[in-house]
Amino acid sequence: MQTPPRLPVPVHLDEVLNALARNARLPVPLLRRLLQHGGAREEAARWRSDLTEQVALEIDTLGNGKASHAPACNPDLPVGMKRRLARSDDAAVRSALAGRDAPLPRDLVEAFVADPSAQVRQAAAANRRSPSDLRARLATDPDPAVRAELAQWWTDAPEEVRRERAHEENRKWPGSPADNAVFPPETMRRFATDPDPRMRALALRDPELPAELVERLAQDDEARVRREAAAHPNLPAPAGLLLLGDADMRTAQAVAGSPHLPREAMEAILAVAEL
Structure with a gap:
């Protein structure tokens, strides 16, 4: 068996473990070990799209039911676990299930639109994957917040529902110039030596950026540049391992969550973490 590489002790170990739990390439045997860590267990429950009924049940059992809200937020949760959580006494858990934009069994949708909690019915009103005939029942809901939620999210609803639509528009936040810029790869590579850290970070948007440039940018003084380098597919493994100990939490998380992280590093x- 290959000996795992030696790592610097991550400054933000908990956050590194949480990011590793979201890593889609994490093998199931390693995931099961990671479930002993409470934060990582919650991240896995909330974000992983590959949870089986058995692993989902293990997560719920390890959390003694206290982490039930996290798996309820996962739209890819196995149907059997969704049914289990739908019986929860916690309206927050039921509303998390009801409001995911994912298909639910019809009997669960029926239960959610008739739920005694307005919080759950409001979440059900926002689920765009629910059958139209069941969503229509919420058009006459006694709670105005439920009717407003339905009108906001049911864009092809009948006219009587659309009249209830809220008129407040979503606030639009402009991105930075570097985020919005579009350049050919050969131009982006020239940004690797730009004095502006935003532009150096932009160079890393080139998926074909040579490994030597990626490694150089992984040692940049600016955390935002190192963060982009951490997730780059051409980052040499030794440089990535060093970034796991980076003082910038988001940089360390980017490495741990990268699909290019070798199993030995995991x-x-x-x-x-002694897991």
């Missing part, structure tokens, strides 16, 4: 992270 093993090493769990070893550092």
